[in-house]
Amino acid sequence: MKHDITSIIKRYNDDPTRLMDILIDVQSALGYLSDSTIEQIAKILDVSRVDVVQTVSFYHFFARAPRGKYTVYLNDSVVAGFYGRENVKEAFDAAAGIKFGEVTADGLIGLFNTPCIGMNDQEPAAIINERIFTKLTPAKARILISGMKAGKSIDQLMQEVLESNAKPSLKNSMIENNIIKKGAVIFSDYIPGSALKKVLNLSSLEVINIMKNAALRGRGGAGFPTGMKWDVARKIHSRTKYIFCNADEGEPGTFKDRVILTAMPKLVFEGMALAAYAVGARDGIFYLRNEYRYMREYLEGVLKEMRADRLLGTAICGKKGFDFDVRIQFGAGAYVCGEESALIESAEGKRGEPRDRPPFPVEKGYLQKPTVVNNVETFGSVVRIIQNGAAWYNGMGTEHSKGTKVLSISGDCANPGIYEVEWGFSVNDILKMAGAEDVQAVQIGGPSGSCIAPNEFGRILAYEDLATGGSLIIIGKNRDLLKDVVLNFQRFFADESCGSCVPCRALTVVCVKLMERVIEGKAAKTDLDDMISWAEIMKKNRCGLGQTAMNPVISTIKKFRELYDKKITAKDERFNPGFDLKSAVSDYDAIVGEK
Amino acid sequence: MTDKKIIATISLAGCFGCHMSLLDIDERLLEFIELVEFNRSPLTDIKKITRECDIGFIEGGCCNDENVENLIEFRKHCKVLISVGECAIMGGIPAIRNTIPLKECLEEAYLNASTTIKSNDKKIIPGDPDIPKILDRVYPCHEVVKIDYFLPGCPPRADLLWEFLYALVTGKPFEFKYQTFKFD
């Protein structure tokens, strides 16, 4: 065992900044990270035990106790809930004879919840030993558990529950791509390397100017102008610079990066190489969320092919001095790691806590060197812009939003999946395309975005109106918006806050408690007023997570006030209806034996 | 002097530190009692509120049912209720027990502590109609009744208490300085 750990750490040159990889590999070899394992890792890396513990404890896929030979992580997303997750959960519970959060006494099966795993178009889904099982039903859950008890392999288990009409997008997988509408930028014909060849005759400044002329804005959510970001990195004098691709895709409801990576991986890696050319970087890091670990072999294979075709590696396309390669860095389950400075911290082997800015990552990023972080879709768009020119790209979209946007559409509609559309489509257009009827609300941009009501469905998707990273969750009239959606989202934020900022750490939890009370009909009108006033305080948090963490409550209080008012029944506002003296003293009565 | 504001004060699950801080306004106390009349308060030793009050000054959170009863009495009879200090606002030191089940707390206090382990040989955890019932956890005041103002600090500084109460009683404007509520 000691030997295992030593040789794994050797693979990473005893480098403590590679702690994430080390922990992932050690856990995969030993099943979990025991105290003594942690002790040994610390010793070999020559860091303190606490340095290792703080990283381990931050990520929810790191296990400090055994989680079973078969570990089931059942997705806890809103849409999984729509599609019968509770029944699947109960079937797992009953068949395994344990509750979620537990491991069977023989150590065979562990059942756990996990936040959105990027499969909203094929729910309910679960990760079992790093592989993804989609469209689960109670019957399938029972088949899986009995297969586990019979010692079947993951491949066998998958065969047993795969539907005959399924169209998996990768070998040994159940996952479908569901690309329903292809657009001109991301999902169109592409010859790998064509953009790289074209750029060899251009200077780095010329490449950046093309991005500026195309008015490309980042697709990760914030919409920052890509050319401008690259230009800052280009101008900084440093022998070492890094290109990061952000494939953390943690925003619940978003799954477009998964599909882009499955269908067009070379497009994305080529985009990274173009960025490297433009800013003068040699090293690329592709930060992929752990939920997508099933793609590892596939993506490693793609990288290998690209190296063989001289689209990566040294002297790319034969140009001397154009050297760039990419390594895949896995996360270990933490939404906040999608925030670019947290992503960098994580890639350095630390807790994924966002940094204070300035300095921005383009100035001092990974290992304190200038670092460009862009989203998967941004890199994909870069390639097309080089291929077809800024004017071509500019011709699509609206005044302030050029090109196309890849949307992840899920929830109550006939055709959930991936839609690439030009910016400027209205919500109504999209609902029609997706085959959605009787819509109560649409959640735009995930929990950190906003929830809009039917009277706003004429609004358009564009930075100038509804800016979005591309997730639309359609919520039907039959859903309990407060319980099935808002409460789920608020719990998500309470779980995912990194805890650095007091308001984010504390108010997310208080907000969940209050929402529970609202739903039980035990809240006062003043509780709503309180929540509205806290949203202002939350804007002072360090990163986007905390700044938007009360959006689910606030946007629904604004747009669906009547749902809240119906729940507020207290007559006398002077007394808090959430407090119940009888239940508060019931423990004591039981202890002293009073009836 | 009929235009004096009526104030009532109480220490629930607190340490009296907040009341001490009120006394720390020193000579301004003389000015204060020109402006207000104290009704129920440890300072007057009046045990029940005897008339409708303008201001209720609450120190401490609720750790037992008597605290709840008193807090409700204050809410019924005071126009404005102020949570004074960390304990009233958040539960404070007493709320450290909130992470431990009540049974364990009581066992530690009455059965296992070195001071009681010998004397309590019948292993009794006291329960009697004459003694208040301990709540499952310590509640901040606003979880029980509506609170109008929160004065942070442990205790809030005498100057803060004075400036705030003076403004409240005289109707003059009052501004929280950033330092009074900044985080970290």
Ligand SMILES: Cc1cc2nc3c(=O)[nH]c(=O)nc-3n(C[C@H](O)[C@H](O)[C@H](O)COP(=O)(O)O)c2cc1C
């Ligand atoms: C809490 C949080 C989560 C984020 N998650 C992601 C993500 O999963 N993917 C992503 O590309 N950007 C994410 N971002 C945005 C990144 O910080 C960053 O702006 C983006 O990766 C920059 O790339 P772009 O300019 O190409 O959009 C997140 C931001 C925050 C605050």
Ligand code: SF4
């Ligand atoms: S806002 Fe929340 S998630 Fe972001 S740094 Fe602060 S505590 Fe962490």
Ligand code: SF4
């Ligand atoms: S806030 Fe501080 S001073 Fe006031 S009662 Fe609590 S412990 Fe005592």
